[in-house]
Amino acid sequence: MRSVTWxxxxxxxxxxxxxxxxRSGEPLLRRRRSPDEDxxxxxxxxxxxxxxxxxxICASSTGPExxxxxxxxxxxxxxxxxxxxxxxxxxxLQLVVDVDGNMVNEMKLLRKESRNMNSRVTQLYMQLLHEIxxxxxxxxxxxxxxxxILNVTSEMxxxxxxxxxxxxxxxxxxxxVNNQSVLISALEEQCLRTYTRQELPVVPPLVQxxxxxxxxxxxxxxxIQRDHNxxxxxxxxxxxxxxxxxxxxxxxxxxxxxxxxxxxxxxxVRQAGHTTSGMYLLKVDGSERLIQAWCEHGLDNGxxxxxxxxxxxxxxxxxxxxxxxxxxGNIDNEYWLGLENIYNLGKQGDYxxxxxxxxxVGKKVYAEYSSFHLEPESEFYRLRLGAYQGNAGDSMxxxxxxxxxxxxxxxxxxxxxCAHFHKGGWWYNACGQTNLNGVWYxxxxxxxxxxxxxFWADYGGGFYSLKTVRMMIRPIx
Ligand SMILES: [Ca+2]
Numbered sequence: 369m370r371s372v373t374w375x376x377x378x379x380x381x382x383x384x385x386x387x388x389x390x391r392s393g394e395p396l397l398r399r400r401r402s403p404d405e406d407x408x409x410x411x412x413x414x415x416x417x418x419x420x421x422x423x424x425i426c427a428s429s430t431g432p433e434x435x436x437x438x439x440x441x442x443x444x445x446x447x448x449x450x451x452x453x454x455x456x457x458x459x460x461l462q463l464v465v466d467v468d469g470n471m472v473n474e475m476k477l478l479r480k481e482s483r484n485m486n487s488r489v490t491q492l493y494m495q496l497l498h499e500i501x502x503x504x505x506x507x508x509x510x511x512x513x514x515x516x517i518l519n520v521t522s523e524m525x526x527x528x529x530x531x532x533x534x535x536x537x538x539x540x541x542x543x544x545v546n547n548q549s550v551l552i553s554a555l556e557e558q559c560l561r562t563y564t565r566q567e568l569p570v571v572p573p574l575v576q577x578x579x580x581x582x583x584x585x586x587x588x589x590x591x592i593q594r595d596h597n598x599x600x601x602x603x604x605x606x607x608x609x610x611x612x613x614x615x616x617x618x619x620x621x622x623x624x625x626x627x628x629x630x631x632x633x634x635x636x637v638r639q640a641g642h643t644t645s646g647m648y649l650l651k652v653d654g655s656e657r658l659i660q661a662w663c664e665h666g667l668d669n670g671x672x673x674x675x676x677x678x679x680x681x682x683x684x685x686x687x688x689x690x691x692x693x694x695x696x697g698n699i700d701n702e703y704w705l706g707l708e709n710i711y712n713l714g715k716q717g718d719y720x721x722x723x724x725x726x727x728x729v730g731k732k733v734y735a736e737y738s739s740f741h742l743e744p745e746s747e748f749y750r751l752r753l754g755a756y757q758g759n760a761g762d763s764m765x766x767x768x769x770x771x772x773x774x775x776x777x778x779x780x781x782x783x784x785x786c787a788h789f790h791k792g793g794w795w796y797n798a799c800g801q802t803n804l805n806g807v808w809y810x811x812x813x814x815x816x817x818x819x820x821x822x823f824w825a826d827y828g829g830g831f832y833s834l835k836t837v838r839m840m841i842r843p844i845x
Contacts, residue, residue, distance in 0.1 A: 549574055572782050572789050572799040574819060575830040633713055634663035635843050638671035645670075647699045652712040659709050660699050664840055672722065672840035673713060675705035678822055679836045681808030685792050689777040692793040693745065704805070707742065707749045707772060710841075714741030719841040721753065723804070725760050725824055726836040728812040733760035733827055740841055748772050748779045751795040761826020763801040770795040791820040801825040809833035 553574060630651035631637045637648045645665045650673070651658050664672040678685075683702035695706025713719070721740035726732045739754030748771035756762040771779035774793040778785040786799030792806045802824045809821045814833050821833030828834065 546576060570783050571818065572784065572786060575801055575823070576825045630658055632716060633671075633841075633843070634661065634665075634673040635671035637663050638665055638669075643670065650713075652709070653716050655712055659695075659705070661705055661709075662699050662703070664838070667724075668722075672842045673705075674838055674840040675710050675713070676703070676804065676839035677837065678702055678804065678808055678834075681810070685805045686787075686807070687774065687793060689774045689793075692772065692774055702808075708745065711742040711744060711749060713841065718844040720844050722838075722840050722842070723758075723760070723764065723824075724836075724838045724840070725827055725834050727828060727832075728835050734758045735760040735762060735764060735824075737764065739844065748777070749795075760824060763824045763826045766797055766801050767795045770797050789818040789820065791818075804837050804839065807833070 550573070553571075557571075628640065628642070629637070629649035631640065631648060632653055633650060634648060642648070642663070643665050645663060647660050648663045649658055650661050662674040662677065664670065664674050677697075679702055681702075683697040685702075685704070687696060692704065693707045695704050695709060697703030719740050721737040723735045723737075724732060725734065735756060735758040737753045737756055739752070741752050743750040743752065750769065750771045751767055753764060753768040756765055770781070772793065773780040773785065773787050773796045775785060775787045778787070780786040780796035780798060782796065782798035786796035787793055790796065790799055790803045790806050792803055794800065794803060794805050803819065804822055804824070806822045807816075807820045809816075810833075812828070812832050812835075814821050814831060816831075819830040821831065822837055823830050823832055824834060
Protein backbone atom coordinates (compact mmCIF):
# COMPACT_ATOMS: atom_id res chain seq x y z
CA MET A 369 0.00 0.00 0.00
CA ARG A 370 2.86 2.38 0.60
CA SER A 371 4.42 1.67 -2.75
CA VAL A 372 1.19 2.65 -4.48
CA THR A 373 1.18 5.90 -2.65
CA TRP A 374 4.82 6.61 -3.75
CA UNK A 375 4.06 5.98 -7.33
CA UNK A 376 1.20 8.44 -7.23
CA UNK A 377 3.49 10.97 -5.69
CA UNK A 378 5.96 10.53 -8.57
CA UNK A 379 3.15 11.04 -11.08
CA UNK A 380 2.04 14.18 -9.30
CA UNK A 381 5.58 15.46 -9.28
CA UNK A 382 5.85 14.93 -13.00
CA UNK A 383 2.60 16.79 -13.44
CA UNK A 384 3.96 19.64 -11.41
CA UNK A 385 7.06 19.64 -13.67
CA UNK A 386 4.63 20.48 -16.43
CA UNK A 387 5.60 17.84 -18.82
CA UNK A 388 2.79 15.92 -20.35
CA UNK A 389 -0.90 16.18 -19.81
CA UNK A 390 -1.33 15.41 -16.16
CA ARG A 391 -4.90 16.35 -16.18
CA SER A 392 -5.70 13.34 -18.22
CA GLY A 393 -3.94 11.34 -15.52
CA GLU A 394 -1.57 9.93 -18.11
CA PRO A 395 2.20 10.00 -17.48
CA LEU A 396 4.42 11.76 -20.10
CA LEU A 397 7.01 9.51 -21.62
CA ARG A 398 9.98 11.01 -23.40
CA ARG A 399 11.70 8.83 -25.85
CA ARG A 400 15.43 8.95 -25.86
CA ARG A 401 16.92 9.60 -29.22
CA SER A 402 19.39 7.23 -30.57
CA PRO A 403 22.57 8.49 -32.26
CA ASP A 404 21.13 7.32 -35.54
CA GLU A 405 18.12 9.46 -34.99
CA ASP A 406 20.40 12.44 -34.39
CA UNK A 407 21.97 11.84 -37.76
CA UNK A 408 18.52 11.85 -39.30
CA UNK A 409 18.18 15.41 -37.93
CA UNK A 410 14.73 14.72 -36.58
CA UNK A 411 13.44 14.77 -33.04
CA UNK A 412 9.94 14.18 -31.84
CA UNK A 413 7.91 13.50 -28.70
CA UNK A 414 5.04 11.15 -28.38
CA UNK A 415 2.76 10.01 -25.64
CA UNK A 416 2.16 6.43 -24.83
CA UNK A 417 -1.07 5.72 -23.02
CA UNK A 418 -0.37 4.33 -19.63
CA UNK A 419 -1.83 1.04 -18.74
CA UNK A 420 -4.45 1.31 -16.14
CA UNK A 421 -3.03 0.21 -12.93
CA UNK A 422 -4.96 -2.72 -11.85
CA UNK A 423 -2.49 -4.60 -9.79
CA UNK A 424 -0.24 -3.77 -6.90
CA ILE A 425 2.41 -1.08 -7.33
CA CYS A 426 5.88 -1.86 -6.08
CA ALA A 427 8.17 0.96 -4.93
CA SER A 428 11.91 0.81 -4.65
CA SER A 429 13.33 1.20 -1.26
CA THR A 430 16.43 2.94 -2.57
CA GLY A 431 14.62 6.12 -3.48
CA PRO A 432 13.22 7.58 -6.71
CA GLU A 433 14.87 6.63 -10.03
CA UNK A 434 16.55 9.34 -12.05
CA UNK A 435 14.17 11.01 -14.59
CA UNK A 436 15.19 9.74 -17.96
CA UNK A 437 13.03 12.32 -19.83
CA UNK A 438 14.58 15.27 -18.17
CA UNK A 439 16.26 17.80 -20.54
CA UNK A 440 19.89 17.73 -19.92
CA UNK A 441 22.73 19.93 -20.97
CA UNK A 442 23.65 17.29 -23.40
CA UNK A 443 20.30 17.65 -25.02
CA UNK A 444 20.72 21.37 -25.34
CA UNK A 445 24.14 20.89 -26.85
CA UNK A 446 22.67 18.43 -29.26
CA UNK A 447 19.93 20.84 -30.19
CA UNK A 448 22.43 23.62 -30.62
CA UNK A 449 24.54 21.45 -32.79
CA UNK A 450 21.52 20.57 -34.83
CA UNK A 451 20.58 24.20 -35.03
CA UNK A 452 24.01 25.27 -36.20
CA UNK A 453 24.02 22.48 -38.67
CA UNK A 454 20.66 23.56 -39.95
CA UNK A 455 21.89 27.14 -40.10
CA UNK A 456 24.82 26.05 -42.21
CA UNK A 457 22.46 24.11 -44.36
CA UNK A 458 20.26 27.16 -44.63
CA UNK A 459 23.27 29.21 -45.59
CA UNK A 460 24.21 26.62 -48.17
CA LEU A 461 20.64 26.65 -49.38
CA GLN A 462 20.77 30.44 -49.44
CA LEU A 463 23.89 30.21 -51.56
CA VAL A 464 22.19 27.72 -53.80
CA VAL A 465 19.19 30.03 -54.02
CA ASP A 466 21.49 32.92 -54.88
CA VAL A 467 23.19 30.88 -57.54
CA ASP A 468 19.80 29.79 -58.78
CA GLY A 469 18.74 33.44 -58.85
CA ASN A 470 21.73 34.29 -60.97
CA MET A 471 20.92 31.43 -63.17
CA VAL A 472 17.36 32.64 -63.45
CA ASN A 473 18.59 36.08 -64.42
CA GLU A 474 20.91 34.52 -66.89
CA MET A 475 18.07 32.47 -68.21
CA LYS A 476 15.99 35.60 -68.53
CA LEU A 477 18.79 37.31 -70.42
CA LEU A 478 19.19 34.28 -72.62
CA ARG A 479 15.47 34.21 -73.26
CA LYS A 480 15.52 37.88 -74.13
CA GLU A 481 18.46 37.32 -76.40
CA SER A 482 16.72 34.38 -77.93
CA ARG A 483 13.66 36.54 -78.55
CA ASN A 484 15.88 39.15 -80.17
CA MET A 485 17.55 36.50 -82.23
CA ASN A 486 14.16 35.19 -83.26
CA SER A 487 13.04 38.61 -84.31
CA ARG A 488 16.32 39.16 -86.16
CA VAL A 489 15.96 35.80 -87.88
CA THR A 490 12.40 36.71 -88.82
CA GLN A 491 13.61 40.03 -90.16
CA LEU A 492 16.36 38.33 -92.16
CA TYR A 493 13.90 35.83 -93.44
CA MET A 494 11.62 38.62 -94.57
CA GLN A 495 14.55 40.30 -96.25
CA LEU A 496 15.44 37.06 -97.94
CA LEU A 497 11.90 36.66 -99.14
CA HIS A 498 11.91 40.21 -100.38
CA GLU A 499 15.22 39.62 -102.14
CA ILE A 500 13.93 36.44 -103.72
CA UNK A 501 10.84 38.26 -104.94
CA UNK A 502 12.94 41.12 -106.24
CA UNK A 503 15.24 38.76 -108.06
CA UNK A 504 12.32 37.00 -109.54
CA UNK A 505 10.96 40.36 -110.66
CA UNK A 506 14.36 41.20 -112.11
CA UNK A 507 14.59 37.96 -113.93
CA UNK A 508 11.10 38.57 -115.24
CA UNK A 509 12.14 42.01 -116.35
CA UNK A 510 15.26 40.56 -117.94
CA UNK A 511 13.20 38.01 -119.75
CA UNK A 512 10.90 40.77 -120.97
CA UNK A 513 13.90 42.80 -122.15
CA UNK A 514 15.32 39.78 -123.91
CA UNK A 515 11.99 39.31 -125.59
CA UNK A 516 11.93 42.92 -126.64
CA ILE A 517 15.48 42.70 -127.99
CA LEU A 518 14.52 39.62 -129.92
CA ASN A 519 11.46 41.40 -131.26
CA VAL A 520 13.48 44.46 -132.23
CA THR A 521 16.13 42.29 -133.85
CA SER A 522 13.58 40.42 -135.86
CA GLU A 523 11.97 43.74 -136.78
CA MET A 524 15.37 45.05 -137.87
CA UNK A 525 15.97 41.97 -139.96
CA UNK A 526 12.54 42.38 -141.47
CA UNK A 527 13.23 46.05 -142.23
CA UNK A 528 16.67 45.22 -143.66
CA UNK A 529 15.16 42.69 -145.99
CA UNK A 530 12.42 45.19 -146.86
CA UNK A 531 15.10 47.81 -147.50
CA UNK A 532 16.96 45.43 -149.80
CA UNK A 533 13.74 44.75 -151.62
CA UNK A 534 13.12 48.49 -151.96
CA UNK A 535 16.66 49.00 -153.23
CA UNK A 536 16.11 46.34 -155.83
CA UNK A 537 12.84 47.92 -156.90
CA UNK A 538 14.46 51.33 -156.91
CA UNK A 539 17.16 50.00 -159.23
CA UNK A 540 14.53 48.59 -161.54
CA UNK A 541 12.56 51.85 -161.50
CA UNK A 542 15.74 53.86 -162.07
CA UNK A 543 16.41 51.77 -165.13
CA UNK A 544 12.84 52.32 -166.34
CA VAL A 545 13.13 56.08 -165.74
CA ASN A 546 16.41 56.21 -167.64
CA ASN A 547 14.93 54.35 -170.57
CA GLN A 548 11.83 56.51 -170.55
CA SER A 549 13.92 59.68 -170.45
CA VAL A 550 15.83 58.55 -173.49
CA LEU A 551 12.58 57.53 -175.16
CA ILE A 552 10.90 60.84 -174.35
CA SER A 553 13.87 62.74 -175.77
CA ALA A 554 13.76 60.66 -178.94
CA LEU A 555 9.99 61.15 -179.25
CA GLU A 556 10.31 64.90 -178.66
CA GLU A 557 12.91 65.09 -181.35
CA GLN A 558 10.80 63.03 -183.70
CA CYS A 559 7.75 65.20 -183.05
CA LEU A 560 9.68 68.35 -183.71
CA ARG A 561 11.10 66.88 -186.89
CA THR A 562 7.66 65.83 -188.08
CA TYR A 563 5.92 69.09 -187.32
CA THR A 564 8.62 71.59 -188.17
CA ARG A 565 10.03 69.57 -191.06
CA GLN A 566 13.43 70.96 -190.20
CA GLU A 567 16.68 69.33 -189.31
CA LEU A 568 17.25 69.77 -185.60
CA PRO A 569 20.65 70.24 -184.08
CA VAL A 570 22.07 67.10 -182.56
CA VAL A 571 21.95 67.15 -178.78
CA PRO A 572 24.18 65.16 -176.49
CA PRO A 573 22.67 62.05 -174.94
CA LEU A 574 21.35 62.41 -171.44
CA VAL A 575 23.50 60.99 -168.73
CA GLN A 576 22.06 58.73 -166.14
CA UNK A 577 19.02 60.45 -164.66
CA UNK A 578 18.89 58.54 -161.44
CA UNK A 579 21.93 56.68 -160.16
CA UNK A 580 21.26 52.98 -160.01
CA UNK A 581 23.01 52.71 -156.68
CA UNK A 582 21.79 55.17 -154.10
CA UNK A 583 24.56 56.63 -151.98
CA UNK A 584 23.97 56.01 -148.26
CA UNK A 585 21.66 58.61 -146.73
CA UNK A 586 21.27 60.28 -150.07
CA UNK A 587 17.83 61.71 -150.52
CA UNK A 588 16.20 63.68 -153.19
CA UNK A 589 14.18 66.78 -152.56
CA UNK A 590 10.82 66.92 -154.20
CA UNK A 591 11.16 70.61 -154.59
CA ILE A 592 11.89 71.73 -158.06
CA GLN A 593 13.32 75.15 -157.66
CA ARG A 594 15.21 77.36 -159.88
CA ASP A 595 16.58 80.58 -158.59
CA HIS A 596 16.83 82.70 -161.70
CA ASN A 597 18.10 85.65 -159.76
CA UNK A 598 21.04 83.82 -158.33
CA UNK A 599 21.78 81.00 -160.73
CA UNK A 600 22.37 82.19 -164.22
CA UNK A 601 19.77 80.83 -166.63
CA UNK A 602 20.59 78.99 -169.75
CA UNK A 603 21.90 81.15 -172.51
CA UNK A 604 22.95 83.89 -170.12
CA UNK A 605 25.51 86.30 -171.36
CA UNK A 606 29.12 85.38 -171.56
CA UNK A 607 30.90 87.54 -169.08
CA UNK A 608 34.11 88.08 -170.95
CA UNK A 609 35.37 91.04 -168.98
CA UNK A 610 38.27 89.99 -166.83
CA UNK A 611 38.35 91.01 -163.21
CA UNK A 612 40.04 94.28 -162.37
CA UNK A 613 42.72 92.90 -160.12
CA UNK A 614 46.21 92.47 -161.56
CA UNK A 615 46.08 88.96 -160.10
CA UNK A 616 42.91 88.25 -162.00
CA UNK A 617 40.73 88.48 -158.86
CA UNK A 618 39.09 91.33 -157.01
CA UNK A 619 41.12 92.50 -154.01
CA UNK A 620 40.40 90.42 -150.92
CA UNK A 621 38.62 91.94 -147.92
CA UNK A 622 40.88 93.52 -145.32
CA UNK A 623 42.52 91.13 -142.93
CA UNK A 624 41.65 87.94 -144.73
CA UNK A 625 44.92 87.50 -146.58
CA UNK A 626 47.88 86.13 -144.71
CA UNK A 627 50.87 88.49 -144.64
CA UNK A 628 53.22 85.50 -144.98
CA UNK A 629 54.30 84.00 -148.21
CA UNK A 630 54.27 83.62 -151.01
CA UNK A 631 54.29 79.84 -150.88
CA UNK A 632 54.62 77.34 -153.68
CA UNK A 633 51.32 75.72 -152.67
CA UNK A 634 48.99 75.33 -149.69
CA UNK A 635 50.87 72.28 -148.51
CA UNK A 636 53.89 74.51 -147.94
CA VAL A 637 51.59 76.95 -146.13
CA ARG A 638 50.54 74.15 -143.83
CA GLN A 639 54.14 73.10 -143.30
CA ALA A 640 54.99 76.68 -142.37
CA GLY A 641 52.69 76.23 -139.39
CA HIS A 642 49.49 77.84 -140.66
CA THR A 643 46.45 75.94 -139.52
CA THR A 644 43.71 78.40 -140.42
CA SER A 645 41.91 77.89 -143.69
CA GLY A 646 41.86 81.05 -145.79
CA MET A 647 43.42 83.03 -148.56
CA TYR A 648 47.18 82.79 -149.06
CA LEU A 649 49.59 84.18 -151.61
CA LEU A 650 51.21 81.56 -153.80
CA LYS A 651 53.99 81.75 -156.34
CA VAL A 652 54.57 78.56 -158.21
CA ASP A 653 58.05 77.39 -159.24
CA GLY A 654 59.37 78.95 -162.38
CA SER A 655 56.86 81.78 -162.41
CA GLU A 656 57.08 85.36 -161.25
CA ARG A 657 53.34 85.68 -161.12
CA LEU A 658 51.69 85.85 -157.71
CA ILE A 659 48.35 84.18 -157.28
CA GLN A 660 45.80 84.10 -154.50
CA ALA A 661 44.29 80.82 -153.54
CA TRP A 662 42.11 79.38 -150.82
CA CYS A 663 43.97 76.96 -148.57
CA GLU A 664 41.91 74.34 -146.80
CA HIS A 665 43.51 73.22 -143.55
CA GLY A 666 40.45 71.80 -141.80
CA LEU A 667 40.24 68.65 -143.90
CA ASP A 668 42.45 65.56 -143.79
CA ASN A 669 45.40 67.30 -142.07
CA GLY A 670 45.08 70.35 -144.31
CA UNK A 671 47.44 71.62 -147.00
CA UNK A 672 44.83 71.46 -149.78
CA UNK A 673 44.96 74.07 -152.57
CA UNK A 674 41.37 74.72 -153.62
CA UNK A 675 41.10 75.57 -157.32
CA UNK A 676 37.33 75.39 -157.77
CA UNK A 677 34.43 76.11 -155.47
CA UNK A 678 30.66 76.33 -155.90
CA UNK A 679 28.38 77.17 -153.03
CA UNK A 680 25.64 79.69 -153.77
CA UNK A 681 25.42 80.48 -157.46
CA UNK A 682 26.84 83.97 -156.92
CA UNK A 683 29.34 83.65 -159.76
CA UNK A 684 28.58 82.93 -163.41
CA UNK A 685 30.60 79.96 -164.63
CA UNK A 686 29.38 80.11 -168.22
CA UNK A 687 32.51 81.86 -169.49
CA UNK A 688 34.95 81.94 -172.39
CA UNK A 689 38.36 80.39 -172.83
CA UNK A 690 40.32 83.41 -171.64
CA UNK A 691 38.35 83.55 -168.39
CA UNK A 692 38.82 79.87 -167.72
CA UNK A 693 42.51 80.23 -168.48
CA UNK A 694 43.12 83.12 -166.08
CA UNK A 695 40.55 82.40 -163.44
CA UNK A 696 37.57 84.31 -162.05
CA GLY A 697 35.26 84.70 -159.06
CA ASN A 698 35.93 85.52 -155.41
CA ILE A 699 38.59 83.61 -153.54
CA ASP A 700 36.53 83.41 -150.34
CA ASN A 701 33.40 82.37 -152.21
CA GLU A 702 32.76 80.80 -155.61
CA TYR A 703 35.81 80.83 -157.79
CA TRP A 704 37.94 79.18 -160.46
CA LEU A 705 41.70 79.46 -159.97
CA GLY A 706 42.48 79.40 -163.72
CA LEU A 707 43.71 76.65 -166.01
CA GLU A 708 47.15 78.18 -166.35
CA ASN A 709 47.57 78.37 -162.56
CA ILE A 710 46.30 74.83 -162.10
CA TYR A 711 48.69 73.66 -164.81
CA ASN A 712 51.64 75.47 -163.16
CA LEU A 713 50.77 74.06 -159.74
CA GLY A 714 50.58 70.54 -161.13
CA LYS A 715 53.96 70.94 -162.77
CA GLN A 716 55.67 71.37 -159.41
CA GLY A 717 55.35 67.76 -158.36
CA ASP A 718 53.00 64.85 -157.93
CA TYR A 719 49.57 65.94 -156.76
CA UNK A 720 46.36 64.16 -156.01
CA UNK A 721 42.87 65.49 -156.51
CA UNK A 722 40.04 65.60 -154.00
CA UNK A 723 36.50 66.43 -155.12
CA UNK A 724 34.14 67.18 -152.24
CA UNK A 725 30.41 67.18 -152.94
CA UNK A 726 27.54 68.21 -150.68
CA UNK A 727 23.89 67.58 -151.41
CA UNK A 728 20.87 69.55 -150.25
CA VAL A 729 20.39 67.61 -147.03
CA GLY A 730 23.92 68.40 -145.90
CA LYS A 731 25.42 65.02 -146.73
CA LYS A 732 29.00 65.22 -147.93
CA VAL A 733 30.69 62.64 -150.13
CA TYR A 734 34.04 62.66 -151.85
CA ALA A 735 35.90 61.32 -154.82
CA GLU A 736 39.67 61.18 -154.70
CA TYR A 737 42.06 60.54 -157.57
CA SER A 738 45.53 59.26 -156.83
CA SER A 739 47.19 61.68 -159.25
CA PHE A 740 46.26 64.87 -161.04
CA HIS A 741 47.85 67.28 -163.47
CA LEU A 742 47.04 69.21 -166.62
CA GLU A 743 48.91 69.36 -169.86
CA PRO A 744 49.93 72.82 -171.16
CA GLU A 745 47.70 75.20 -173.10
CA SER A 746 49.09 73.88 -176.34
CA GLU A 747 47.35 70.64 -175.41
CA PHE A 748 44.28 72.58 -174.31
CA TYR A 749 44.94 71.70 -170.71
CA ARG A 750 44.26 68.00 -171.19
CA LEU A 751 43.22 66.31 -167.95
CA ARG A 752 45.39 63.56 -166.45
CA LEU A 753 43.82 61.62 -163.58
CA GLY A 754 44.93 58.68 -161.46
CA ALA A 755 42.88 55.95 -159.84
CA TYR A 756 39.60 56.70 -158.09
CA GLN A 757 38.65 56.03 -154.52
CA GLY A 758 35.86 57.46 -152.40
CA ASN A 759 32.14 57.22 -151.68
CA ALA A 760 30.69 59.53 -154.32
CA GLY A 761 31.12 57.11 -157.19
CA ASP A 762 33.54 57.60 -160.05
CA SER A 763 31.98 60.07 -162.45
CA MET A 764 35.24 61.69 -163.56
CA UNK A 765 37.35 58.92 -164.99
CA UNK A 766 35.37 59.17 -168.24
CA UNK A 767 36.77 62.72 -168.54
CA UNK A 768 40.36 61.56 -168.10
CA UNK A 769 42.53 62.43 -171.11
CA UNK A 770 40.03 65.00 -172.43
CA UNK A 771 40.91 68.56 -173.39
CA UNK A 772 39.19 71.58 -171.93
CA UNK A 773 36.22 72.97 -173.80
CA UNK A 774 34.54 76.35 -173.53
CA UNK A 775 31.81 77.83 -175.65
CA UNK A 776 34.42 79.55 -177.82
CA UNK A 777 36.82 76.60 -178.01
CA UNK A 778 35.29 73.23 -178.75
CA UNK A 779 37.68 70.40 -177.94
CA UNK A 780 35.18 67.75 -176.87
CA UNK A 781 34.34 64.45 -178.52
CA UNK A 782 30.77 65.43 -179.32
CA UNK A 783 29.70 66.67 -182.73
CA UNK A 784 28.31 69.82 -181.18
CA UNK A 785 29.79 71.92 -178.38
CA CYS A 786 29.22 70.38 -174.96
CA ALA A 787 29.80 73.74 -173.28
CA HIS A 788 26.75 75.01 -175.09
CA PHE A 789 24.53 72.27 -173.68
CA HIS A 790 26.07 72.07 -170.24
CA LYS A 791 26.54 75.80 -169.76
CA GLY A 792 30.05 75.72 -168.43
CA GLY A 793 33.65 74.97 -169.20
CA TRP A 794 34.98 71.46 -168.59
CA TRP A 795 37.05 68.57 -169.85
CA TYR A 796 34.00 67.42 -171.78
CA ASN A 797 33.85 64.07 -173.46
CA ALA A 798 30.55 63.63 -175.31
CA CYS A 799 29.54 65.19 -173.12
CA GLY A 800 30.12 63.65 -169.74
CA GLN A 801 29.21 62.18 -166.42
CA THR A 802 29.82 65.31 -164.42
CA ASN A 803 29.50 69.05 -164.90
CA LEU A 804 30.88 70.82 -161.85
CA ASN A 805 31.17 74.18 -163.65
CA GLY A 806 27.54 74.10 -164.72
CA VAL A 807 24.56 76.16 -163.57
CA TRP A 808 23.98 76.33 -159.81
CA TYR A 809 20.36 75.32 -159.18
CA UNK A 810 18.74 75.70 -155.80
CA UNK A 811 17.06 72.73 -154.17
CA UNK A 812 18.65 69.70 -155.80
CA UNK A 813 16.40 68.26 -158.49
CA UNK A 814 16.00 70.66 -161.40
CA UNK A 815 14.20 70.72 -164.71
CA UNK A 816 15.94 71.86 -167.81
CA UNK A 817 15.97 70.91 -171.46
CA UNK A 818 19.62 69.98 -171.15
CA UNK A 819 21.52 68.63 -168.23
CA UNK A 820 23.26 71.84 -167.36
CA UNK A 821 23.21 71.71 -163.54
CA UNK A 822 26.15 70.97 -161.25
CA PHE A 823 25.74 67.22 -161.38
CA TRP A 824 27.79 64.16 -160.56
CA ALA A 825 26.01 61.29 -162.29
CA ASP A 826 27.02 58.66 -159.74
CA TYR A 827 25.73 60.77 -156.88
CA GLY A 828 22.26 62.09 -157.54
CA GLY A 829 22.10 61.62 -161.30
CA GLY A 830 22.11 64.12 -164.15
CA PHE A 831 19.14 66.14 -162.94
CA TYR A 832 20.28 66.68 -159.38
CA SER A 833 22.27 69.86 -158.90
CA LEU A 834 24.62 69.70 -155.93
CA LYS A 835 24.66 72.39 -153.30
CA THR A 836 28.39 72.80 -152.76
CA VAL A 837 31.40 71.51 -154.62
CA ARG A 838 35.11 71.90 -154.04
CA MET A 839 38.03 70.68 -156.11
CA MET A 840 41.43 70.73 -154.43
CA ILE A 841 44.90 69.29 -154.80
CA ARG A 842 47.70 68.33 -152.46
CA PRO A 843 51.09 66.72 -153.05
CA ILE A 844 51.05 62.95 -152.81
CA UNK A 845 52.26 61.86 -149.37
CA1 LIG B 1 32.64 69.12 -180.18
